[in-house]
Amino acid sequence: MIGTTPKPFEEISRALENYEKVAVIGCDGCAKVCMTGGSDQVVEMAEKLKEKGKTVLFALSPERTCYVGKTKTALDPHLDKLKSADAVLVLGCGGAVQITRKVIEDYDLTIPVKVGLDSVGHMDTLIMGELAIEQCQECGECILNETGGICPVTKCAKSLLNGPCGGAQDGKCEVDSERYCAWILIYNRMAALGELDKLRRFMAPKDYSKMAKPRRLNIKERRVE
Amino acid sequence: MKLTELFDKGEFVITSEVGPVKGCLRSNEGGKLPQCAQEAEMVRGHIHAINVTDNQSAVMRLGSLAASVRLKERGFEPIYQMTCRDRNRIALQSDLLGACSLGIDNVLCLTGDYTSLGDHKSAKSVFDIDSVQLLKIAKGLNEGRDMMGNALTQSTNLALGAVVNPNFEPLDLQLLKMEKKIEAGAEFFQTQAVYDPAVFERMTKKTDKFGVPIQYGIVIVKSPQMGKFMNENVSGVNVPDWIIKEMGSVSKEDRKKKAVEITIRLIREIKPMAQGIHFMPLGWSDIVPDIVKATV
Structure with missing residues (x-):
């Protein structure tokens, strides 16, 4: 999997400071295993952003956000809301962020896509929910x-x-x-x-x-x- | 002069290490010599060559090549140390050509201390090639071709040195790499600091058959604190308790005298097993001549 760690919330807040209506998109693949961007974490992030005064249009986590098809399938039902978004926050690896940007561009939308995680490499899980280590550089x-x-x-x-x-x-x-x-x-x-x-x-x-x-x-x- | 010529003549080869300054050598600051040149002057006439470290401990300083050339201009025989940490295969080959062009005759090929141990911890580590590969590449340059097989207009003519750590466990793994270094082109070795003659003997019993000269490496332990620090922070080195105790048994003023005494004792025991000595005095180059006089 691609390992991820959360960025400090202050950094995420700064990245979103000029945007009011935000959509949160996680990933139920690697980021879910890392407990940084799965379905639970996108809900938590949505709550935090609401506390900061943001309007969260929707929060979801596609099965694999690095797959164009899966991300599009997850976003299609929310297209109307997405059109009104000032920004999209992705809780996924750098690949997930860029696939999300591409999917949004393919909708002919120009919406800033921001990242809420830092990607830290190809990781292999040794203890589920506790420990993964880097073993391959591809x-x-x-x-x-x-x-x-x-x-x-x-x-x-x-x-x-x-x-x-x-x-x-x-x-x-x-x-x-x-x-x-x-x-x-x-x-x-x-x-x-x-x-x-x-x-x-x-x-x-x-x-x-x-x-x-x-x-x-x-x-x-x-x-x- | 290549160190290999001395080994070939059966000389017991003495080298000492200096670390280039953290600064440049453009102006001569009112005639005052920079630290590395001062240290070289202290050992002048007592050693055959001077190792010049390459951003040792991953701390950024004047480059080894520039310092080596400056020392050569002052009549010293430099051993240009080259590590694989900061340059890729293009830069390393280019610097070997540069070294030879600037009059360097000896190069010591090392892996290099890891970046995070130094003062630029966030730098990108290169390690494009390893020390065995570097030796093989350097040998190729001596034979007139780069590592891709392209012909050089003029070959290098460098004596190729390498390092080995007799303290390493398992020793056979370290010696497996040493043999690879010899096959790749290493012509002489300098060891990591050893403070136990039995450790050195354990190695030479296995390496004598390799037929390459090995210089016994010793870092001068300057204080009991330094001994403890080395044990805790310098991987691959073991300073025994007796040295720490003896260094602690004398006043600060007498430590140099004590260090001379301890080093002489170690060298006398290890000398019959080695083909030379490599001093790493870390600022105490002034005591090297007395040690050499008493032991060689």
């Missing part, structure tokens, strides 16, 4: 086959491909003493698998052109363009 060139299923590009702070730096202490990373050194994890995993020799292979510099932004995914042909 680098376009997966090397998990060579590293025992543990990604050094993401889990090593320095993205080292050929082994650890010298900074680990008691198995923990020099950058964060709460976190295990990714390369020690990889080493232990490869030892358990009886594949330590594979770590001796020189890993060439990554092809970062595969991460050149913004990527386009041709879903039909299953390739990045």
